[in-house]
Amino acid sequence: MSKKSKSKKKSRRSFIHQASGAMGIVAVSAAGWPLVDQMNPSKDVEALATIEVDISSLGEGESKTVLWRGKPLFIKHRSQEEIDDANNVNVKDLPDPENDEERVKNPKYLVLVGVCTHLGCVPASDKGEYKGWFCPCHGSHYDTSGRIRKGPAPKNLEIPPYTFKDERTILIG
Amino acid sequence: MKNFIIIFLLFSYTLNLFSAEEALKPEQYNFSFSKPLGKINKNSAQRGLQVFIEVCASCHGLKHVAYRSLEELGYNKDQVNSIAAQFQIDDLPNEEGEILKRKAIYSDYFVEPYKNLNEAKTANNGAYPPDLSLMVKARKDGANYVRSLLLGYNEPPSGFDVGEGYYNKYMAGNVIAMPQPLYGDDVEFSDGTKATLEQEVNDLVTFLTWTSMPDLENRRAAGIKVIFFLLVMTILFYISYRKIWSELKT
Amino acid sequence: MANLNKKNKGVIDWIDYRLPIVSFLKHSAVDYPTPKNLNYWWNFGSLAGFFLLVQIITGIILSMHYTAHVDHAFDSIEHIMRNVNHGWLIRYIHMNGASFFFIVVYIHIFRGLYYGSYKAPRELLWWLGILILLLMMATAFMGYVLPWGQMSFWGATVITNLFSAIPFIGESITQWLWGGYSVDNPTLSRFYTLHFLLPFLIVGVVILHIVALHTHGSNNPLGIDKKGPQDTIPFHPFYTIKDLFGLSFVLTIFFTVVFFAPDYLGHPDNYVPADPLKTPAHIVPEWYFLPFYAILRAIPDKLGGVIAMFSAIFVLFLLPWLDTSKVRSATFRPIYKKLFWIFVLDALILGWVGSKPAEGIYIIISRLATLYYFVHFLILLPLLGKFEKNRPLPESIGKPVLAE
Numbered sequence: 001m002s003k004k005s006k007s008k009k010k011s012r013r014s015f016i017h018q019a020s021g022a023m024g025i026v027a028v029s030a031a032g033w034p035l036v037d038q039m040n041p042s043k044d045v046e047a048l049a050t051i052e053v054d055i056s057s058l059g060e061g062e063s064k065t066v067l068w069r070g071k072p073l074f075i076k077h078r079s080q081e082e083i084d085d086a087n088n089v090n091v092k093d094l095p096d097p098e099n100d101e102e103r104v105k106n107p108k109y110l111v112l113v114g115v116c117t118h119l120g121c122v123p124a125s126d127k128g129e130y131k132g133w134f135c136p137c138h139g140s141h142y143d144t145s146g147r148i149r150k151g152p153a154p155k156n157l158e159i160p161p162y163t164f165k166d167e168r169t170i171l172i173g
Numbered sequence: 174m175k176n177f178i179i180i181f182l183l184f185s186y187t188l189n190l191f192s193a194e195e196a197l198k199p200e201q202y203n204f205s206f207s208k209p210l211g212k213i214n215k216n217s218a219q220r221g222l223q224v225f226i227e228v229c230a231s232c233h234g235l236k237h238v239a240y241r242s243l244e245e246l247g248y249n250k251d252q253v254n255s256i257a258a259q260f261q262i263d264d265l266p267n268e269e270g271e272i273l274k275r276k277a278i279y280s281d282y283f284v285e286p287y288k289n290l291n292e293a294k295t296a297n298n299g300a301y302p303p304d305l306s307l308m309v310k311a312r313k314d315g316a317n318y319v320r321s322l323l324l325g326y327n328e329p330p331s332g333f334d335v336g337e338g339y340y341n342k343y344m345a346g347n348v349i350a351m352p353q354p355l356y357g358d359d360v361e362f363s364d365g366t367k368a369t370l371e372q373e374v375n376d377l378v379t380f381l382t383w384t385s386m387p388d389l390e391n392r393r394a395a396g397i398k399v400i401f402f403l404l405v406m407t408i409l410f411y412i413s414y415r416k417i418w419s420e421l422k423t
Numbered sequence: 424m425a426n427l428n429k430k431n432k433g434v435i436d437w438i439d440y441r442l443p444i445v446s447f448l449k450h451s452a453v454d455y456p457t458p459k460n461l462n463y464w465w466n467f468g469s470l471a472g473f474f475l476l477v478q479i480i481t482g483i484i485l486s487m488h489y490t491a492h493v494d495h496a497f498d499s500i501e502h503i504m505r506n507v508n509h510g511w512l513i514r515y516i517h518m519n520g521a522s523f524f525f526i527v528v529y530i531h532i533f534r535g536l537y538y539g540s541y542k543a544p545r546e547l548l549w550w551l552g553i554l555i556l557l558l559m560m561a562t563a564f565m566g567y568v569l570p571w572g573q574m575s576f577w578g579a580t581v582i583t584n585l586f587s588a589i590p591f592i593g594e595s596i597t598q599w600l601w602g603g604y605s606v607d608n609p610t611l612s613r614f615y616t617l618h619f620l621l622p623f624l625i626v627g628v629v630i631l632h633i634v635a636l637h638t639h640g641s642n643n644p645l646g647i648d649k650k651g652p653q654d655t656i657p658f659h660p661f662y663t664i665k666d667l668f669g670l671s672f673v674l675t676i677f678f679t680v681v682f683f684a685p686d687y688l689g690h691p692d693n694y695v696p697a698d699p700l701k702t703p704a705h706i707v708p709e710w711y712f713l714p715f716y717a718i719l720r721a722i723p724d725k726l727g728g729v730i731a732m733f734s735a736i737f738v739l740f741l742l743p744w745l746d747t748s749k750v751r752s753a754t755f756r757p758i759y760k761k762l763f764w765i766f767v768l769d770a771l772i773l774g775w776v777g778s779k780p781a782e783g784i785y786i787i788i789s790r791l792a793t794l795y796y797f798v799h800f801l802i803l804l805p806l807l808g809k810f811e812k813n814r815p816l817p818e819s820i821g822k823p824v825l826a827e
Contacts, residue, residue, distance in 0.1 A: 013416050020413040023406040024667070030402075034509035038484055042506040047241045047280035209683050237501040303695075306501070310686060311694035345704065385694075388504065388511040395512075396682025403675040410668040417664050421459070421656060 050173035052165065055109065063125055065114065068172055072114035072122055073160060074133075075170070078144060083107050085131065086145035096156045100145045103159055111170065112146045113160050118153035133157070196345045197325075199317035204375070206382055207316070210397065212390050213383045215247045220362050221380025222246065224373050226259065227360045229305065232297065235283035237306035238384050245387060246380075253279055260284040298337055300350035309378070309385035316382050318343065323374045326353040451637055456655035457662055458643035460820050464538075465641065466669035467531040472629065473670060474524035479622050481517040482566075489569065491615035493608045496571035497696045515685040521563050522688045523677050525711035528556065537763050539751030540642040546743040548635040553739050555628050560712070562621040565614040567709055568606075572693030577706050579606045579614070585719075588726040605699065646752025647816055654820035705780055713777030714770050718796065720781045721789040731793065738800045745800055747808025755814040762803055769795050 041049075053066055055075060063076040078086075086100040104110055114133075116123050121137035128134030129150060130143035140151030147156040162172040205214035222243070225235070240257040244250065257277040262284045264275040277284055286302075287293035293301040309315035321343040329340035329347075338348040355377075357370035366372060383389070439445040488507050490499040503510035532552070535541055541549035568579045583600050587593040602609030640649065649655055656662075680687065688710060692703045708716050718735050722728035738745075753760040769792050776789040 016409065016412050016416060020406075020409045020667075023402075023409055027402070027406060034512055035480065035484060037508045038510060038513060039487070040508050042488075042502070042508060042510070043241070044239065044280070044502070044506045047239065237498070237505065239505075242505065307694040311691050313691050315691065392511065392515075392682055392685070396678070399678050399682060400675060403671060403678060407668065407671040407675055410664065410671045414664045414668045417660050421661065 050171065053170045053172060054168060055170055056168035058109075066172075068113075068160065073172065074110070074112045074114045074125065074146075074157075076110040076112070076125075078108060078110055082131070082144040086143060086147075089143070089147075095148050096154070098145075098147060098156055103145050103147075103156070105162070105164060109170070110144075110146060111160060111162050111172070113158040115158070116140055116153055117148065117155040117157065118151070123157070196347065197321075197342045199314050199321040199343060200324075201317055202320055202375070204316055204379060204382070206379070206389060210393055212393075213246075214379055216364065217376045217379040218246050218383050219248075219380075220364070220366060220372075221376035221378070222256075223362065224355070224360055224377045225305070225380055226256075228354055229377070230283075230286060232286055232293075232302040234285040234287075234302075234304045235306050235384060236285055236304050237282070238387075239280065239282045240277060241279050242387060246383065250279065257281060298350065302351065305381055305384065307385050309382045311385075315385065316378050319381060320374055320378045322349070323355055323377070324371065451633075452663075453657065453659040455637065455658040456640065456649075456652070457658050458641055458649055458654060458820055459656045459661075460643050460645060461641065461662070462644050463669065464530070464534040464644075466666055467527045467534060469666045470527040470670060470673055471524065471531055474520055474527060475622070475625060475629065477520045478517060478524060479626070481513050481520060482619070482622065484513050485517055486619060489615075491569065491612050493571060493611055493697070496569060496611060500570045512681075515681050519677065519681050519685060519688060521566065522709070522711065523673075523680075524559065525563070527673070528559065529711070532556070533767065535642075536766070537753045538642055538644060539646050539746070539748075539753070541743045542746065542751050543743070544639050545635070545642065548632060548639075549743060550740060551628055551632040551635055553736065555625055555632060557736065558621055558625045558628065562618055562625065563709065563711065565618040565621075567693075568611065568614045569618065570693060571611065571697045573695045573697055573701075573703050574690045574693040574706070576606060576697035576699065577702055578708055579610065581706060582708075583610075585729050585732075588729045590726070607699075642751065643820060644752060644754065645817060645820060646750065646754070647820065650819045650821075707778055710774070710778070713775075714773035715777075717773040717777035717789045718793045720777075721786070721793040735796060738797065742800065742804075746804045748811060748813070749808075750813045750816065755816055756807075756811055757814065758811045759807055762799065762807065766796075766799050769799065 049069055051066070051068055053064075053073075053075060055064070055077070058064055058075065058077045060077050061079045061082075063074055066073050066075065076082075083100070089100075091097045091099055100107070114122050116135040116137065118135065118138055118140055121135050123133035123135040123140070123142060125133055128141040130141050132144045132146060132149075133142040134140070135142075135151070135153065138152050140153035141149050142153075142157055143149050145156075146159075148154070160172055162170050165171045205211050205217065225233075240253050243253050243256060248256070257279060260277040260281075260283070261274040262277040262281055264273050266272050283306075285304075287296065290301055308319060312318045322341060325341045325343040327340055327342060329335050333340065333347070335348050338350050339352055340347060341349040355370055355373050357373065358368050359373060360368050362368055386392075435445055485503065488499065488503045488510065490496060500514070503514050505511075507513075535549065535552070564578070564582060568575045583597055583606060586600060587597045589596060598604065600610070601607065602613060640655075643649075690707065690709075695703075707713070715732050715735055719728045719732040722731045748756060748759065750756055753763050772788065772792045773796065776785050776792065779785040781789075
C-alpha cells in the first residue's frame with residue numbers, strides 16, 4: 001500500500017469517527033431538552049396565568065387581595081386623600097423615582113403585586129409611616145402608590161400587566 | 174430447534190384467533206388516524222365534539238380534558254370560551270361559604286354530569302356511565318371497538334334474556350346497560366355534513382381518540398424524525414465499528 | 424488519553440494522584456482486557472446498564488409530577504400525559520423502558536445459560552445477577568401499581584395475597600404489607616417509596632456484579648479461559664464502539680415502540696381507574712412476569728403454587744452446581760445445545776399460557792411446561808454432565824478453528 005493511499009484512507013476513517021461522534025453528541029443533547037423542559041410551567045399552570053377580578057363590590061378605601069400566579073395581588077380602591085398623598089411627593093427624592101400616573105390606569109384603582117421587592121415577604125396593608133404598606137420582615141415602608149419610601153427594599157412594588165375589561169372587571173395577566 | 178420456536182409462535186397466534194371470547198371482534202374501519210402516520214381529522218373531531226356535547230355529555234364525563242386543550246382541534250380562544258360557557262361549574266366558596274355555580278371557562282376541565290358515583294349509579298339503574306376521556310385507550314382496539322359498539326345494537330336472538338340491558342354483539346357478554354344512544358339525525362352539523370348514524374359515530378370516535386391520546390400527532394411527527402436520526406446513527410456507528418475492528422485483523 | 428495536551432495532563436495527574444478515578448476508569452473501562460471473540464450476545468450486559476440508567480432518570484422526573492395518593496395517582500398520571508411539557512414522552516419511555524430492561528436482561532440471562540457463564544469461577548457473578556433480577560421484579564411490580572389503574576390495583580391484590588399462603592403468619596404478613604385490610608392508600612404510598620429506593624439498590628448490586636466480572640474477566644463464546652495477551656483486546660475502542668453500535672440499533676427499535684405503539688406492551692384495563700368493587704374479567708401481570716405467573720397457577724395448591732413460583736427463580740442459584748459438565752459453552756456440548764433450545768421453548772410456552780385464562784387445555788399445558796422447567800434443572804442437567812461426550816475444545820481463543 002502506497003503512503004498516499006494510506007493517509008487518504010486514514011482521513012476517511014477519521015471522518016467517519018467524527019461523524020459518529022457528532023451524531024452521538026446531537027443525540028445526547030436532543031435527549032436532554034425534554035428532561036429540562038419538563039420543569040417549565042405546565043399547560044394547566046399556564047392556563048391560569050390570566051384571571052378576571054370583579055371590583056364592583058370594592059368600596060372606597062377598601063382593598064382586596066387575590067391570588068395570581070401563586071402570588072398575592074393587592075387591588076386598592078383609593079380615596080381622593082390617598083391619591084393626593086401619592087401625588088404630593090417630590091418624585092426626584094424617592095429611592096425608585098416614579099410618578100403616580102405611571103403606576104395606575106385609573107387613579108382610583110391601584111393594582112400591585114403584593115410581594116416586597118426586598119426578599120419576597122408579603123407587606124401588610126394600611127400600615128407604616130407612609131399609610132401604604134409595611135413589610136414586617138425587614139421594615140420596608142411603601143406609600144399609597146406602592147412606592148418604596150424607607151427601608152431596605154430597592155424598588156417600588158411591582159405593577160402586574162392588566163387591563164380594565166369594563167368598569168367592574170379587571171383582566172390580569 | 175429455532176424453526177420449532179417460529180412454528181410455536183405461529184401456532185400460538187392462530188390459537189389466539191380461535192380463543193375468541195363471546196364478544197365479536199370489532200369491525201376494522203379506516204380512520205384518518207388508523208395508519209401509523211395518520212392524523213386526527215380536525216373537522217371530524219369538531220363534529221364529534223358536537224355529538225359528545227349534545228348527546229353523550231348528559232351522562233358521560235370527560236374529566237381529564239380541559240376546555241383549553243380544544244384549541245388543538247382548531248378552535249380559537251373565544252370559541253373555546255363559548256363552548257365552555259355552555260357548562261355550569263361549581264365556583265369557589267364565596268365570602269359566606271356558599272358554593273354557587275358559574276359558567277365554565279377556558280382553564281376549566283369538562284364538567285362532570287353527576288356530582289358523584291352514587292348519583293350516577295342511581296340515575297342509571299345501578300350501572301354508572303364511565304368517563305370517556307380515556308375510553309379509546311381503555312379498550313382493546315379501542316377506536317374500532319367504540320365504533321362497532323355504537324353501531325352494534327340489534328334485536329336479541331330469540332330466547333336470549335337481556336334482563337334490564339340491551340343486546341349488543343360487540344359487548345362482552347352481549348348485554349350492555351346503555352340504551353342505544355345514537356340513531357342518526359341526533360344533531361345538526363354546522364358544516365352541513367349529513368348526520369347519518371355512521372357519520373356521527375365516526376366523528377365521535379375521532380374526537381374520543383383525540384381525548385384519549387392528545388399526544389398522538391406530536392408523537393408521530395417527532396417519532397419519524399427520531400427514528401430517521403437513529404437509523405443514520407446506527408449505520409454510522411456500524412461503519413465506525415467495522416473500521417476500528419478491521420485494524421485488529423491486519 | 425494520548426490526545427490530552429500537557430496542561431490538562433498535569434491537572435489530571437494531580438487529581439489522580441490524590442483520587443485515582445482516572446486510573447480506575449482506565450483500568451476497568453479502557454484498557455480492560457476483553458476476549459477478542461465476543462459475539463453480539465455480549466452486548467446485552469451494557470444494554471441492561473443503559474436501560475437501568477434510563478429508568479432512573481425518567482423515574483426521578485416522573486416523581487416530580489406524580490402524586491402517590493389513591494385519590495390523585497391516576498389523575499396525576501393523566502396530568503403528566505396531558506399538561507407537563509414532554510410528559511407523555513417521558514412517561515412512555517419509562518413504561519416501555521421497563522419492558523425493554525426485562526427484554527435485554529432476559530436475553531443476557533439466556534446468553535449466560537447457553538455459554539455456561541455461571542460456571543467456576545463466576546458463580547458469585549451469576550448470583551449477583553439473579554439478585555438483580557429479583558430486585559428488578561420487585562421494583563417493576565411496585566411501579567406498575569403506581570398509576571392506580573384496574574390492573575395496578577388487582578395485580579397488587581393478587582400478588583400481595585400470595586404471602587397469605589405462608590402457614591400461620593401469612594395473614595399478618597399481608598396486613599403488614601398492606602398497612603390495612605386491603606390494598607389501599609398506605610400500600611400505594613409505601614410501594615412508591617420502595618419503587619424509588621430499590622433502583623438504587625440495583626445500582627449497588629450492579630457495581631458488585633461488575634467488580635466480580637472484572638475479577639476473572641468476561642466469559643466468551645468458546646467458554647475456554649484466556650491463555651495470554653494474544654487472546655484479548657482492550658475494551659476501548661473495540662468494545663465501546665461495538666456496544667455503541669448495538670445500543671443505537673436497540674434504541675431504534677425501542678423508540679419505534681415508544682413513538683408508534685406505546686401502549687402495545689401494556690394492558691388497556693390500566694387506563695380504567697382502580698375500582699375495589701369490580702375485578703376485571705381477566706387479570707394478567709405484565710408480560711415479563713407471565714412465565715412465573717403460569718408456574719404459580721399450574722399448581723392446584725395455594726402454598727404449593729407460591730413455592731413453585733419462587734423455586735423457579737431460586738433453582739437458578741443452584742445452577743452452577745446442578746450443571747455438572749466441566750465444559751462451559753454449548754458450542755461443544757451437542758446434547759445440551761438441544762436441551763437449551765427446548766428450555767427456551769418451554770419458557771416461551773410458559774409465558775404464553777400465563778397470558779391465557781386458567782382453564783381447560785391451558786392448565787394441562789402449564790403443568791407440563793412447569794414440570795419440564797424443573798426437570799431441566801434438577802434432573803437433565805446433573806445427569807447430562809455425566810453422560811454427554813463433548814466435542815474437542817480448541818486450544819486457545821486465538822486459534823479456535825482446530826475443532827471444526
